[in-house]
Amino acid sequence: MPGRVRLGHVHGQHCRWEAGALSEFDRHLDEFTSYQETPWGRLRYEQAFSNLARHLPDRRVRVLDAGGGNGIDAVRLARAGHHVTVLDTSSRSLDATRARAAQAGVEDRIECHAADIRQPASDLRDRLYDIVLLHNVVQYIAEPALVIGELVGLLSTGGLMSILAPNPLCDPLAAAVRRSDLDEALRLLDTRQRESAVYGLEYASRTADEVVGYVLGAGMNRPRRYGVRAVCDLIADDEAKHDPAFFDKLLRLENAVADRRPYLEGARFFHLIATKPDASTDxxxxxxxxxxxxxxxxxxxxxxxxxxxxxxxxxxxxxxxxxxxxxxxxxxxxxxxxxxxxxxxxxxxxxxxxxxxxxxxxxxxxxxxxxxxxxxxxxxxx
Structure with missing residues (x-):
């Protein structure tokens, strides 16, 4: 389609982004920052952190935030005492991360790397981490199994991998219930193609089951699955979500259904958290x-x-x-x-x-x- 950027050419064993695609994340950083400040954007980050907090060890850990963008997750983890390495290709996003870290007084616990997440082992010199985040990235990668395998190689034994991605099963329901667009709902049932509202990028969506397969194939234990925004995207009244009292109730409800079926299966995002087993032990x-x-x-x-x-x-x-x-x-x-x-x-x-x-x-x-x-x-x- 004219004016849109498609992702995902593959050369050799690592996927490469089409020329110019990476700059989309720089050019649209302001729009993405505005999205993060909306109630639905805030819900995404609040819920993802709440899910992750259930699994965090009671000690300071080393975190790799792969595709960490402008550092919201990183700064929150750093404020909790953890050391975070943010890996991203967007120079503007990394500058925003540094500024956010300085404002929060945690710049000594955040390290930024301008690098390709598809080759992290060479970029980060075989470091080991206790936690790897891959949030809102999988859908933009042509070969996610390869990337997840590379990132698992950077995890220490017993380490956690946290993957957050859009859930394509939500889209037909949201189109029908929220927008009353039944034609669009029927269309979305039969296609994997989606478009990012912020970046205008087209991508082929992946289901939670597919990503679970990539995680298991990389040698991880079966992940725990959560849903993020199971309710919010079915509520048409966006103005109500700006009311602090309504938002607090909505957040409590979202957290209450985050790990309950069938609610989590239709959530806007699926969130997978898996541990790395000790390969030397049967x-x-x-x-x-x-x-x-x-x-x-x-x-x-x-x-x-x-x-x-x-x-x-x-x-x-x-x-x-x-x-x-x-x-x-x-x-x-x-x-x-x-x-x-x-x-x-x-x-x-x-x-x-x-x-x-x-x-x-x-x-x-x-x-x-x-x-x-x-x-x-x-x-x-x-």
């Missing part, structure tokens, strides 16, 4: 050492007198958390807390079922059983 042996013996008597008491743990888990109730590995809207697969084998998965229908013969139709029962053949080690439950 993971099955690690799991055997961590396995907690099942309290059979206590389990029987809870089943007979307490709420259904599956319903509570699916509702996101605190204390009933399990790691979800499959969700098709009708069934959910999650890891057993008391596995007989490493990776033991339980598969359940989303609706409450107490008796297989009475509460499931033959078709529902066969669908549930068919998932057992697709997932080795899966046990149907309920």
């Amino acid at each position: 993971q099955a042996a690690q799991m055997r050492r961590r396995r907690v013996p099942m309290d059979t008597a206590g389990y029987e008491t809870r089943v007979r007198t307490g709420p259904c743990f599956i319903c509570e888990f699916l509702a996101g109730t605190t204390g009933f958390e399990h790691e979800t590995v499959y969700d098709d809207g009708e069934h959910v697969g999650f890891l057993n807390k008391y596995p007989t084998l490493p990776g033991y998965v339980l598969m359940v229908p989303r609706r409450h079922v107490e008796d297989v013969a009475r509460d499931l139709t033959p078709q529902e029962y066969l669908r549930l059983q068919s998932l057992s053949t697709q997932w080795p080690g899966v046990s149907p439950k309920r």
Whole structure:
């Protein structure tokens, strides 16, 4: 399309940006800064930090903010006592980071590098970091699996990788609900092409499941997934969001649903946080050492007198958390807390079922059983 910049030529093993594309981030820095100051921009940063804070260790850490832009995330982490290296290709953004750090009095804890995130190992001389941020970058890279693999190489054992990216599943819903544009909603269902509202850049969006695949392929543990802005983008009244009291309530609601399905699946951004395992240790042996013996008597008491743990888990109730590995809207697969084998998965229908013969139709029962053949080690439950 005329006047738009397309990203993603690949030469050799590393993707290269088309000539002139990088300057878009310099030219539109003022517009991006204005976006950051809007209520929806602030929500994005507040929620991402809140999600990350759940995983931060109780000590000072070394952070690499890859594609860190003008330093909002970096300065907030530096104010918490951490040392942050900001890596970006935009010279104007790095200048803004330095100015922001000076204003906050944390310039001694922030280091800026003008470099290509696709070759960080050579640019940063094989340094190791405790945390790597890759926020709002994946969609602009032609080969994200290669970039994620490079960045994982800079993580220390047990380190965290945090990836934030636009969720293409949100766009059709927002077009229909927020703007009442049903034609656009139908169009967006069948295309991956999106356009950045700030930069005017076209990109091919990627789903959370695709990016999870890149993370696992790079040798990381399965990431914890959060949603960012699950509610805000469905509210048409933007003026209300500027009201401080409304914004505070909205932020509380957003944080409350950030890790709850199905809300997180339709959020404007998906947020993945994964840890780097110790490659020298057999993971099955690690799991055997961590396995907690099942309290059979206590389990029987809870089943007979307490709420259904599956319903509570699916509702996101605190204390009933399990790691979800499959969700098709009708069934959910999650890891057993008391596995007989490493990776033991339980598969359940989303609706409450107490008796297989009475509460499931033959078709529902066969669908549930068919998932057992697709997932080795899966046990149907309920």
